[in-house]
Amino acid sequence: xxxxxxxxxxxxxxxxxxxxxxxxxxxxxxxxxxxxxxxxxxxxxxxxxxxxxxxxxxxxxxxxxxxxxxxxxxxxxxxxxxxxxxxxxxxxxxxxxxxxxxxxxxxxxxxxxxxxxxxxxxxxxxxxxxxxxxxxxxxxxxxxxxxxxxxxxxxxxxxxxxxxxxxxxxxxxxxxxxxxxxxxxxxxxxxxxxxxxxxxxxxxxxxxxxxxxxxxxxxxxxxxxxxxxxxxxxxxxxxxxxxxxxxxxxxxxxxxxxxxxxxxxxxxxxxxxxxxxxxxxxxxxxxxxxxxxxxxxxxxxxxxxxxxxxxxxxxxxxxx
Amino acid sequence: xxxxxxxxxxxxxxxxxxxxxxxxxxxxxxxxxxxxxxxxxxxxxxxxxxxxxxxxxxxxxxxxxxxxxxxxxxxxxxxxxxxxxxxxxxxxxxxxxxxxxxxxxxxxxxxxxxxxxxxxxxxxxxxxxxxxxxxxxxxxxxxxxxxxxxxxxxxxxxxxxxxxxxxxxxxxxxxxxxxxxxxxxxxxxxxxxxxxxxxxxxxxxxxxxxxxxxxxxxxxxxxxxxxxxxxxxxxxxxxxxxxxxxxxxxxxxxxxxxxxxxxxxxxxxxxxxxxxxx
Numbered sequence: 001x002x003x004x005x006x007x008x009x010x011x012x013x014x015x016x017x018x019x020x021x022x023x024x025x026x027x028x029x030x031x032x033x034x035x036x037x038x039x040x041x042x043x044x045x046x047x048x049x050x051x052x053x054x055x056x057x058x059x060x061x062x063x064x065x066x067x068x069x070x071x072x073x074x075x076x077x078x079x080x081x082x083x084x085x086x087x088x089x090x091x092x093x094x095x096x097x098x099x100x101x102x103x104x105x106x107x108x109x110x111x112x113x114x115x116x117x118x119x120x121x122x123x124x125x126x127x128x129x130x131x132x133x134x135x136x137x138x139x140x141x142x143x144x145x146x147x148x149x150x151x152x153x154x155x156x157x158x159x160x161x162x163x164x165x166x167x168x169x170x171x172x173x174x175x176x177x178x179x180x181x182x183x184x185x186x187x188x189x190x191x192x193x194x195x196x197x198x199x200x201x202x203x204x205x206x207x208x209x210x211x212x213x214x215x216x217x218x219x220x221x222x223x224x225x226x227x228x229x230x231x232x233x234x235x236x237x238x239x240x241x242x243x244x245x246x247x248x249x250x251x252x253x254x255x256x257x258x259x260x261x262x263x264x265x266x267x268x269x270x271x272x273x274x275x276x277x278x279x280x281x282x283x284x285x286x287x288x289x290x291x292x293x294x295x296x297x298x299x300x301x302x303x304x305x306x307x308x309x310x311x312x313x314x315x316x317x318x319x320x
Numbered sequence: 321x322x323x324x325x326x327x328x329x330x331x332x333x334x335x336x337x338x339x340x341x342x343x344x345x346x347x348x349x350x351x352x353x354x355x356x357x358x359x360x361x362x363x364x365x366x367x368x369x370x371x372x373x374x375x376x377x378x379x380x381x382x383x384x385x386x387x388x389x390x391x392x393x394x395x396x397x398x399x400x401x402x403x404x405x406x407x408x409x410x411x412x413x414x415x416x417x418x419x420x421x422x423x424x425x426x427x428x429x430x431x432x433x434x435x436x437x438x439x440x441x442x443x444x445x446x447x448x449x450x451x452x453x454x455x456x457x458x459x460x461x462x463x464x465x466x467x468x469x470x471x472x473x474x475x476x477x478x479x480x481x482x483x484x485x486x487x488x489x490x491x492x493x494x495x496x497x498x499x500x501x502x503x504x505x506x507x508x509x510x511x512x513x514x515x516x517x518x519x520x521x522x523x524x525x526x527x528x529x530x531x532x533x534x535x536x537x538x539x540x541x542x543x544x545x546x547x548x549x550x551x552x553x554x555x556x557x558x559x560x561x562x563x564x565x566x567x568x569x570x571x572x573x574x575x576x577x578x579x580x581x582x583x584x585x586x587x588x589x590x591x592x593x594x595x596x597x598x
Contacts, residue, residue: 107427109423109425109426109427110427110429110430112392112423112425112427113421113423113426113427113428113429114427114429115392115412115413115416116390116392116416116421116423116427117416117417117421117440117441117444117490118413118414118415118416118417118441118444118445118494119413119440119444120413123413123444127429127440128429131431132429132430132431207431207474
């Protein structure tokens with residue numbers, strides 16, 4: 001348990017990074033898009049439909065499908081990037097939908113009054129429609145927050161560090177302490193973030209400035225911490241980390257750990273990055289095309305490094 | 321006809337010509353919604369300092385006519401001139417800042433305090449904060465609300481009558497040359513409506529306002545209007561002073577309309593007589 005808890009700062013930070021960055025991008029895209037859609041009925045159907053389609057894709061499948069897409073574009077296809085893209089896509093719909101609904105729900109009498117007192121379209125939006133729609137928009141952000149925290153646990157298979165690391169490796173190695181720590185931490189994080197956004201929502205709705213300020217301070221602190229964690233990573237990670245690939249089964253984890261331990265002991269470096277693909281001989285070229293040189297070694301037992309060529313003649317396999 | 325402010329012969333209004341003091345002119349205005357005709361070939365003028373009542377049943381086009389003056393609805397054909405200037409040549413928001421507008425559903429912004437609501441048009445124009453504050457307090461006092469008491473309240477903390485008073489104060493805030501009122505007292509209980517009408521008569525006398533007032537209530541029209549324009553199915557049936565309408569109604573519809581208050585009074589009287597001790 002203690003060794004599991006020792007991993008918590010790393011995993012929790014990774015999870016926070018994923019969640020908060022994805023949410024920020026999702027909110028920064030969907031609120032303006034929602035405003036635009038509420039002004040153009042045609043765009044509204046299109047945008048909501050598209051976001052709805054994305055939402056029907058199961059979370060893990062959405063994250064997984066980003067990997068080959070990025071690879072096809074020649075971009076880094078495992079790690080932080082695919083996870084962020086998947087999570088952001090998933091967070092779009094609730095915010096988008098609530099922005100459109102919130103603006104649509106503004107009493108027509110108030111829109112008439114806004115025009116009647118001499119507001120321009122922009123002033124009507126800023127002074128009347130957005131403030132009145134704000135509680136609904138924030139409620140959408142809240143929904144997106146809970147979803148994103150939950151879905152971020154699924155970003156382990158695409159190679160991003162999150163609390164999902166506990167859950168996936170724990171299930172794989174039947175280390176239930178790890179599963180428990182991971183699940184509890186993810187649930188706890190969801191509760192904390194949900195509470196903060198809920199406080200923001202309630203503060204806006206009940207016109208309680210202190211509550212709004214408190215919620216914003218809390219969220220601001222978390223964002224500040226996330227920004228700092230990126231800065232630390234950038235400072236400490238000037239040199240490219242050594243990446244050890246491993247398949248998702250027990251021996252692989254053990255071998256990867258042994259190899260990692262050995263490297264740490266020999267070099268004093270201590271960066272671990274959990275990959276998802278094995279650079280088998282035949283696939284190595286393909287992998288190189290996929291990931292560039294992002295995987296340095298593959299600790300699979302030698303016998304399985306054999307690739308049958310032109311049939312199943314294992315004896316002709318060449319050990320690496 | 322009271323003439324308040326502005327020279328009777330405004331050089332900017334060559335069209336007004338012989339009428340001289342016409343501030344609002346509707347010149348052969350029509351408005352269609354799809355195939356339906358809401359207003360048909362309607363011409364009217366409102367003089368400076370005059371209160372013109374647009375009277376008619378639902379679907380008569382009275383609200384459409386009113387809203388064409390501040391371009392909340394734009395005419396399909398014809399022209400609306402304010403002070404001799406075609407309103408279509410002005411940006412709509414600038415036009416509306418010069419025209420006060422109050423309507424039945426009030427439309428006070430629920431996320432703004434009473435003071436912010438009243439001061440909204442001045443703040444759009446860019447008045448200094450102190451000037452807005454002074455104006456807000458003056459106006460709240462004018463509509464018989466205690467500024468110190470209501471200034472920082474939110475609209476949902478006020479009664480319907482108080483909200484409508486704030487609505488009228490908001491319409492007056494930027495010292496508009498014209499006030500448009502669309503059944504502003506229509507949703508209020510009779511006693512409150514009576515008190516607001518009384519306040520409104522006084523306010524108008526004090527400020528010498530030019531106003532167009534939409535109502536379907538004949539008694540209200542007779543009480544408030546300098547002239548009454550009767551509309552039916554988008555057309556102007558008759559326009560004249562209350563006395564003219566009562567004396568010489570143009571047709572049966574107008575006659576029935578002007579007689580409703582009297583019929584109601586007669587009914588009340590007969591009930592009183594029947595209930596009185598013999």
